[in-house]
Amino acid sequence: MTGFGIDNLPYGIFSTPGTHPRTGVRIGDAVLDVAALTGDDVHATGSLNAFMARGPAAWAQLRADLTGRLSDAAHRATVEEYLHRLDDVTLHLPFEVADYVDFYSSRHHAENVGRIFRPDGDALTPNWTHLPIGYHGRAGTVRVSGTPVVRPSGQRKAPQDAAPTFGPSIRLDIEAEVGFVVGTPSELGTAVPQAAFAEHVFGVCLVNDWSARDLQAWEYVPLGPFLGKSFLTSVSPWVVPLAALEAARVAPPAREHELQGYLQDGEPWGLDLDLEVRLNGEVVSRPPFDQMYWTPAQQLAHLTVNGASLRTGDLYASGTVSGPGRDQRGSLLELSWNGTQPLTLADGSTRAFLEDGDVVTISATAPGAGGGRISLGEVTGQVLPAR
Amino acid sequence: MTGFGIDNLPYGIFSTPGTHPRTGVRIGDAVLDVAALTGDDVHATGSLNAFMARGPAAWAQLRADLTGRLSDAAHRATVEEYLHRLDDVTLHLPFEVADYVDFYSSRHHAENVGRIFRPDGDALTPNWTHLPIGYHGRAGTVRVSGTPVVRPSGQRKAPQDAAPTFGPSIRLDIEAEVGFVVGTPSELGTAVPQAAFAEHVFGVCLVNDWSARDLQAWEYVPLGPFLGKSFLTSVSPWVVPLAALEAARVAPPAREHELQGYLQDGEPWGLDLDLEVRLNGEVVSRPPFDQMYWTPAQQLAHLTVNGASLRTGDLYASGTVSGPGRDQRGSLLELSWNGTQPLTLADGSTRAFLEDGDVVTISATAPGAGGGRISLGEVTGQVLPAR
Numbered sequence: 001m002t003g004f005g006i007d008n009l010p011y012g013i014f015s016t017p018g019t020h021p022r023t024g025v026r027i028g029d030a031v032l033d034v035a036a037l038t039g040d041d042v043h044a045t046g047s048l049n050a051f052m053a054r055g056p057a058a059w060a061q062l063r064a065d066l067t068g069r070l071s072d073a074a075h076r077a078t079v080e081e082y083l084h085r086l087d088d089v090t091l092h093l094p095f096e097v098a099d100y101v102d103f104y105s106s107r108h109h110a111e112n113v114g115r116i117f118r119p120d121g122d123a124l125t126p127n128w129t130h131l132p133i134g135y136h137g138r139a140g141t142v143r144v145s146g147t148p149v150v151r152p153s154g155q156r157k158a159p160q161d162a163a164p165t166f167g168p169s170i171r172l173d174i175e176a177e178v179g180f181v182v183g184t185p186s187e188l189g190t191a192v193p194q195a196a197f198a199e200h201v202f203g204v205c206l207v208n209d210w211s212a213r214d215l216q217a218w219e220y221v222p223l224g225p226f227l228g229k230s231f232l233t234s235v236s237p238w239v240v241p242l243a244a245l246e247a248a249r250v251a252p253p254a255r256e257h258e259l260q261g262y263l264q265d266g267e268p269w270g271l272d273l274d275l276e277v278r279l280n281g282e283v284v285s286r287p288p289f290d291q292m293y294w295t296p297a298q299q300l301a302h303l304t305v306n307g308a309s310l311r312t313g314d315l316y317a318s319g320t321v322s323g324p325g326r327d328q329r330g331s332l333l334e335l336s337w338n339g340t341q342p343l344t345l346a347d348g349s350t351r352a353f354l355e356d357g358d359v360v361t362i363s364a365t366a367p368g369a370g371g372g373r374i375s376l377g378e379v380t381g382q383v384l385p386a387r
Numbered sequence: 388m389t390g391f392g393i394d395n396l397p398y399g400i401f402s403t404p405g406t407h408p409r410t411g412v413r414i415g416d417a418v419l420d421v422a423a424l425t426g427d428d429v430h431a432t433g434s435l436n437a438f439m440a441r442g443p444a445a446w447a448q449l450r451a452d453l454t455g456r457l458s459d460a461a462h463r464a465t466v467e468e469y470l471h472r473l474d475d476v477t478l479h480l481p482f483e484v485a486d487y488v489d490f491y492s493s494r495h496h497a498e499n500v501g502r503i504f505r506p507d508g509d510a511l512t513p514n515w516t517h518l519p520i521g522y523h524g525r526a527g528t529v530r531v532s533g534t535p536v537v538r539p540s541g542q543r544k545a546p547q548d549a550a551p552t553f554g555p556s557i558r559l560d561i562e563a564e565v566g567f568v569v570g571t572p573s574e575l576g577t578a579v580p581q582a583a584f585a586e587h588v589f590g591v592c593l594v595n596d597w598s599a600r601d602l603q604a605w606e607y608v609p610l611g612p613f614l615g616k617s618f619l620t621s622v623s624p625w626v627v628p629l630a631a632l633e634a635a636r637v638a639p640p641a642r643e644h645e646l647q648g649y650l651q652d653g654e655p656w657g658l659d660l661d662l663e664v665r666l667n668g669e670v671v672s673r674p675p676f677d678q679m680y681w682t683p684a685q686q687l688a689h690l691t692v693n694g695a696s697l698r699t700g701d702l703y704a705s706g707t708v709s710g711p712g713r714d715q716r717g718s719l720l721e722l723s724w725n726g727t728q729p730l731t732l733a734d735g736s737t738r739a740f741l742e743d744g745d746v747v748t749i750s751a752t753a754p755g756a757g758g759g760r761i762s763l764g765e766v767t768g769q770v771l772p773a774r
Contacts, residue, residue, distance in 0.1 A: 130544075212693070231576075308617040
């Protein structure tokens with residue numbers, strides 16, 4: 001059981017040697033050529049954007065069509081000629097990223113970061129339980145899983161240093177996150193309520209928001225992260241349609257105080273996703289997404305409540321997913337407690353932050369409609385030395 | 388003298404009733420239809436991106452060609468059939484914005500903001516003189532001059548309030564800025580040195596980075612501005628080629644300490660631009676750009692030093708331009724000193740922040756090659772009530 005059964009059917013962009021990138025759907029260890037099967041030019045554009053822009057009725061129709069073709073024995077033979085072995089295809093960035101927003105919606109993560117960097121203050125800033133904190137990242141450096149991570153250089157200054165120094169980052173880190181991909185745009189000046197979440201969001205991917213903690217620490221006051229994040233953000237090649245995650249929907253955690261109207265909990269859009277982080281093949285963390293404080297529906301409502309418009313291809317990520325346990329933390333910053341408690345790997349080596357050559361892979365599963373679990377695939381990357 | 392003589396020749400995207408948007412060049416009070424004149428499809432795409440992507444040799448060649456045609460009496464008659472009166476055309480967003488970055492490079496502005504919000508601390512954060520602080524903004528809400536400014540709603544909480552409240556912003560502000568438009572992309576993982584500035588940056592526009600100070604104050608710790616900025620950013624319709632600003636180049640201010648290698652001053656890329664801010668037609672500020680601490684070449688080098696790649700259409704803005712004088716401040720936050728010293732307008736009314744119906748127009752001029760001044764045009768917008 002691969003987690004890519006008929007109750008999943010995630011979309012991606014693939015090519016075979018000598019052919020143009022086009023839309024495919026993963027089924028088992030194969031990719032169904034949706035462009036060739038349907039003959040619809042929207043699937044031959046080399047990104048999911050044009051299809052996503054058609055809106056939820058078109059998404060539902062194609063999913064029903066594909067489900068029918070893949071379920072029905074009578075169709076099976078015609079479908080098979082459009083299948084490619086996964087090993088024979090190259091997977092590309094599945095969508096053109098319009099704007100990229102990164103939230104900060106795991107309470108456990110935010111509290112860990114607060115305790116590490118502000119040991120004498122409150123773990124959470126006063127706004128944290130009132131709104132989903134977020135910021136814009138660099139859309140142009142979002143790349144598909146497998147893209148190498150060239151170690152970034154930049155300025156850093158430890159508190160005890162007299163002046164900043166320049167060089168390759170010595171605190172390169174990961175952030176295990178879940179991303180939400182917007183299909184249907186919205187008008188400038190008009191808020192999108194939580195109830196419209198499923199009309200606008202097409203699907204879900206995995207995100208590794210690679211972070212250079214030393215660069216970030218020196219630059220981020222007062223305007224937030226910039227070069228500490230902008231060198232690369234990796235996404236999984238498969239976008240799981242929201243429709244495949246119905247069985248994963250759960251209520252978010254209890255609230256401490258009443259939320260502003262646009263953020264009040266309605267239909268549950270918490271998601272019971274189990275993430276897994278592997279470092280050089282070894283599982284180092286299993287972050288649970290079901291404990292995220294802010295849901296993607298609340299994030300969308302917040303993102304647009306000031307009238308900001310959505311575009312097809314907007315990506316917003318959850319922020320680092322961390323659970324309460326030490327082995328549920330979604331970053332090395334937390335796993336090694338800012339380097340003070342390095343991880344010991346199976347080969348006896350230790351890690352506070354990433355070394356050149358390290359490979360990090362984030363994967364996730366969720367309950368599927370078939371009673372088993374569906375897979376969100378994985379996002380992976382290897383660290384290369386600074387140039 | 389309009390400031391749009393032969394030594395300027397800025398590019399924009401225009402249409403006449405019933406025609407498609409295409410590339411034009413402004414000359415005097417007319418627009419030259421570059422698409423029709425040259426017959427080159429790159430100018431019929433409805434944005435400058437495809438032309439900008441061709442790189443500096445193509446930019447120089449077209450500028451020389453247009454200069455020749457507009458200077459030479461023998462060509463004059465053929466050119467005239469491609470001219471449209473400015474009053475007869477609609478101007479569009481001149482380029483598709485890839486990523487939008489906003490810097491914070493006026494020392495006077497940063498010190499004013501520091502004194503207002505941290506009266507007991509240092510005016511500048513420790514990193515400010517070591518690197519050009521910047522952050523990513525929302526590319527999808529960058530709009531052309533003239534787009535109405537719908538007053539944004541959101542959460543705010545004054546220090547004395549027990550809990551946040553929700554409603555239309557009551558501290559809506561402007562930020563007078565200068566924007567730099569990237570033409571030539573760069574590779575992921577490779578820094579762009581200051582010396583390559585003119586190979587990558589196509590031209591310059593004016594930017595009004597509308598800001599809701601009350602939303603911003605509550606949300607921005609610890610990850611920076613988000614909804615306080617993302618509802619709208621306005622740009623001028625004309626992109627002045629870097630080549631038109633040769634006579635405007637000046638050295639930046641003296642440095643307090645040695646800069647890291649990638650930021651050390653080389654060829655001078657400070658720019659002697661005179662900005663003007665009008666509120667309901669009345670000049671309220673004249674910010675001088677020549678005193679900006681960080682140059683656009685330094686900003687570009689910083690933006691990419693971690694290996695972040697550039698895309699055609701990337702826009703990065705200077706940050707609010709403020710000079711040392713009270714009448715040289717580029718935001719109402721500074722002009723009214725956070726509302727404590729409201730401006731008195733000619734009609735006897737006062738302004739701490741913007742009221743519904745207010746019109747703000749930012750314009751600028753620079754020394755031109757002809758010995759006079761060239762115009763960067765203007766960026767304007769009217770505030771509409773919250774929806």
